[in-house]
Amino acid sequence: MINAKFIKSCYDLKSLPKAQSKEIVLCGRSNVGKSSFINTIFGVKNLAKTSSTPGKTRSINFYLVNDKFFVVDLPGLGYAKFSKTDREKWSKNISNYFKSRENIALAFHLIDSRHLPTNIDIDINNILSEFDIPYIVILNKIDKLKRTFWNKAKSDTLNVFSDLSFGDNLFLFSSVSKVGKKEILSILQKLFM
Ligand SMILES: Nc1nc2c(ncn2[C@@H]2O[C@H](COP(=O)(O)OP(=O)(O)OP(=O)(O)O)[C@@H](O)[C@H]2O)c(=O)[nH]1
Numbered sequence: 001m002i003n004a005k006f007i008k009s010c011y012d013l014k015s016l017p018k019a020q021s022k023e024i025v026l027c028g029r030s031n032v033g034k035s036s037f038i039n040t041i042f043g044v045k046n047l048a049k050t051s052s053t054p055g056k057t058r059s060i061n062f063y064l065v066n067d068k069f070f071v072v073d074l075p076g077l078g079y080a081k082f083s084k085t086d087r088e089k090w091s092k093n094i095s096n097y098f099k100s101r102e103n104i105a106l107a108f109h110l111i112d113s114r115h116l117p118t119n120i121d122i123d124i125n126n127i128l129s130e131f132d133i134p135y136i137v138i139l140n141k142i143d144k145l146k147r148t149f150w151n152k153a154k155s156d157t158l159n160v161f162s163d164l165s166f167g168d169n170l171f172l173f174s175s176v177s178k179v180g181k182k183e184i185l186s187i188l189q190k191l192f193m
């Protein structure tokens, strides 16, 4: 049984909770499905707030799973309707978060499986690599892609991020069809449960 509860929302890095538990982090472009991923993986419908309008998550949100580890929902990067100042502030916040938080055990970088990785995805990958954060790339919303395109989505991603290996640190996922849920839960189980 998984027990997940909301801990707090932080609007700046000064108010982050004490780093007393390991944490896993959800990052990626705005609207790629980070909050939905949390709800799907932990089986709680509205644990993390989702929205069809991009830019829903505007704070760093902490959840505690099984009283053991934090799950962190980051705001999406690159939402065009935010002011440039806001986008730059959050981009900096997120970079500083990865730089300063020593208890990060794993990051899930969600990428939209329907498109090639964008410049924002490349920026995120650079941040994770720069600060030596172990990460897994999730090709999300795979329910929107016909099966005949699944291999192409994988190989397009591998062409951009050549260090990835499918089934190890690259997975297909969907919060709608639940593809990939079993595999991700098994990774978390090995890490924490
Ligand atoms: N078809 C499909 N839609 C999804 C999936 N995951 C999320 N969505 C939809 O995509 C939209 C955005 O989902 P969120 O989970 O709020 O995305 P987010 O990455 O947290 O967005 P921000 O907080 O704005 O950065 C919502 O309409 C979701 O229902 C998926 O796997 N498949």
Ligand SMILES: [Mg+2]
Residues within 6 Å of the ligand: 034, 035, 036, 049, 050, 056, 057, 073, 074, 075, 076
């Ligand atoms: Mg969100």
